Amino acid sequence: MTDESAEIGDRLLPLDAWHRAHGARMVSFAGYQMPIQYEGIMAEHQWTRTSAGLFDVSHMGQLLFIGDAADAALEGLLPGDIKGLAEGRMRYSLLLADDGGILDDLMVTRRADAIYMVVNGATKEDDIAVLRDGLPDEITINHMEDQALLALQGPKAAAVLARLAPGADGLFFMEAGAFEIAGIPAWISRSGYTGEDGYELSIPAESVQQVATLLTDQPEVKPVGLGARDSLRLEAGLPLYGHDVDPTTTPVSADLGFALAKRRREERSFPGAERILLEREQGAIQKRVGLFVDGRQPVREGAMVLDGEGNEVGRVTSGGHSPTLERAIAMAYVPTALAAPGTPVTLSQRGKVHSATVAAMPFVPHRYHRKGSPK
Template sequence: MREDEEVATEIAPETATLPLDAWHRAKDARMVEFAGYWMPIQYEGIMAEHMWVREHAGLFDVSHMGQISLSGDGAAEALETLVPGDISALKPGRMRYSLLLAEDGGILDDLMVTNEGDQIGIVVNGAVKWEDIGYLRENLPDDITLNHNEDYGLLALQGPKAVAALSRLVPEAAGLVFMQAAKATWNGHAIALSRSGYTGEDGFEISLPNEALADFADALCAMEEVKPIGLGARDSLRLEAGLPLYGHDLDEGIDPIEGDLAFAISKRRREEGGFPGAARILGHLADGSPRKRVGLLIEGKMPVREGAKLFDGNTEIGVVTSGGFAPSVGAPIAMGYVPRDHAAPGTAIAAEVRGKRVPVTVAATPFVPHNYVRKQGG
């Protein structure tokens, strides 16, 4: 190895930029490093942006996430060997939340899977997308084609007025309900949209070519209902919605039952198994897991952050995995892991913050009700 090659290996990877990087900076966004990218954490302020999404519509840039497509005969069935969802039963235009599982049933990532008709679409978390792509390539049959759609960005429009705003640009949006997807065109560009998101509010995710992102974002933000919203409010919104963040509330050491994600294991898969870690996961489903992700209400005004230890008396019993001030609740909240016998809502425990014990109560999630628009009668 030459000296210059050795030096090069010691240099940390350069932080990447989003296709809309200049757009965010022109709007005076405060940029921070997240998942290997420069991301806008706020524009006006996290509190104001959070409440705007609850009352109007906020535009989030989530182009750091990985957009993957699988094609070939048996693509859905092949994917089922790696996730616990019933993917082959998905009808065209329908989507499902699922989990990429390690051999022992630990969670490698949580993801959204869509039957796009001619292929299976997958959206994975930005922080682990390269690991996910490698894992899929290694474990899917050679006759399944995997494409990483790097030429497409992803925007999320979230809030009660999202449907009114988006329908002006893409009329097909109004015909969707939660967890439905469709293809459309805008200004000659092929786009894909779904009625989904990660804030607990009604809303949409829109995939469109990178070269169209700025014009589309400008068209939305020209509407009085819409403002750009940063990563900070996205985090506080998803925390209030009780939605886990991969790498914090979920990781390879946690299985779906411990993570309170039993709903992601479809009925047929519960009966048939055939996914990684099925014995462990189905055993925990039947008998209960030793620990569980729970919501936590914090007494007082001091936020309890990730990493804070949880106690029952003088016995350490768990850890906080996400926490912060909840603007819609008006108090600090958190999520974390506790033993099964401490997981019932109303259980009184304590968190250690700066050497002091803060009273904490186990709570049901979501902290703020979800506002998804579901199919009538569904």
């Protein structure tokens, strides 16, 4: 099977043949051939919200940092409290440029003998270059290209892993550990990108087809493509790097201030600290917000946000139809003065004007399995 959107030089995922055998429509994304859908985006979205969807995210970069004080060294590039991270705990963080712009958003986990990081697929080579340049020579960076990455997301994901990876269902949100699936080693975290309870599984690439088949053999699990992954993360209010976040945005303007750890703010010791902390105190010029869009037609990335006189004052960065809410939703950057929920705004897309209202995010409540939350 071929696809007209394939690009010369696209790399193939370890599960490429498996996806095609399962009826996937493949597209070019982040330099890879990836499945955008199997039976349909709407059906896959709803299945993930009610059961368990299996996503192949092996295009993401998996990195190991080995060496004494790797945590302290990483704090020279990230604004998170990496030194305070307990073993088996993970944290969302940001790779920052010297001016405070966001080079990537990522997840950091402390393993027993190393720091494990997952970065975005489209930026991983640039990230590795920045990290190699910014870390001391004593810190070894292992790009784990022999590992695949799967995400099992949805309210029935825990029941599935209780059968296949006993003990993994005991993890709470943002916890991780080493397990086995049918004798295959798996580093499993309770995390994901859909707003649902779920897991990410780092598996040896040579064994990932066996694991994917074991998972989809379970009645609760179906494979899900990039299309539903995008609609799910948009409903969850989660930004997509390169669209909602990029080097021109800061943690404050991107509404990611929670990634600025208190100790790090007090030390003022991360890249761009002066600019970022001034924005935190005084407010950024623009802010990422959610939008409810009137009417049935979604607005897409690039639509303009207009002021009362028709001047462009912001831009939509993600938009689409929400299958859960059955309405059009979007994310946009707007002047901070217009960022309060309930504020009406005007959008322009291809010459057509749309009315919208600033909405609190997430659009659909997160269902993470946090410690202390009911099962």
